[in-house]
């Protein structure tokens with residue numbers, strides 16, 4: 579496992595474990611326990627995943643000390659305001675059974691997210707959040723946030739995989755000192771990624787699967803990855819990416835797979851924005 583140092587000096591693992599779409603509490607708790615046993619130290623959840631309690635139970639049972647773990651959760655759109663974020667941070671801490679978070683992210687740049695970010699900056703100064711950041715910020719949104727806030731986001735978690743590579747976004751993040759983190763590093767399984775001929779051919783040279791090639795490619799671009807799986811053998815496979823390197827030629831071949839747009843979400847579509855605003859996670 580390698581670590582990256584964020585713009586505030588906090589060290590973050592380059593690979594973590596995501597728990598999106600694992601709403602069943604028992605399954606989520608077991609998955610996080612298996613992930614920690616497989617060597618993952620970064621766990622990525624969100625208030626909107628409705629599984630913070632299960633993640634918290636697994637953390638408590640894991641036997642790994644709190645300081646060794648890097649726990650991320652996210653503020654949902656419904657709570658995107660100064661007062662909303664103040665409450666939401668405490669609710670997430672209570673559900674996770676923790677007294678601080680390693681990273682707290684704005685899940686979507688929607689609603690009064692600057693107000694929310696101000697509350698996050700306060701919690702950061704109080705030591706409740708070790709790092710604050712954002713998600714799903716395309717370059718123009720990230721630039722606006724960085725030009726507005728006091729504390730530059732430590733992380734921008736965005737969709738990053740071979741079919742949506744976002745090199746322009748990575749360049750801007752580098753300029754502002756914002757660490758890129760890939761959600762959907764497997765494109766959520768789309769485009770036949772796990773049997774893709776280009777990735778298979780590259781992997782065969784190293785005795786690695788397409789999944790491992792894809793994770794290694796992002797890590798070599800300086801991107802933190804948070805693959806999700808509920809299967810322990812896949813968790814172990816996904817973690818086993820630290821003993822090989824892709825060549826420049828391999829990286830170039832993968833760069834040619836870029837479609838230049840997301841086929842999972844469309845943040846430019848009013849219907850998508852409306853749908854996210856309509857998704858309520860509490861009364």
Ligand SMILES: NC(=O)c1ccc[n+]([C@@H]2O[C@H](COP(=O)([O-])OP(=O)(O)OC[C@H]3O[C@@H](n4cnc5c(N)ncnc54)[C@H](OP(=O)(O)O)[C@@H]3O)[C@@H](O)[C@H]2O)c1
Pocket residue numbers: 595596597598599622623685713714735736760761762763764765766767772789804805806807808809812813815816
């Ligand atoms: N900030 C955001 O807006 C946002 C959005 C989406 C996701 N995220 C975060 O990013 C994390 C990862 O993204 P994701 O969960 O959307 O998708 P993903 O990690 O790209 O893909 C997960 C899918 O890949 C399968 N899989 C995993 N490892 C595999 C392997 N080695 N071989 C074959 N199949 C494999 C999983 O199946 P099984 O589970 O059945 O093994 C699951 O169906 C999330 O869990 C979440 O923490 C954040």
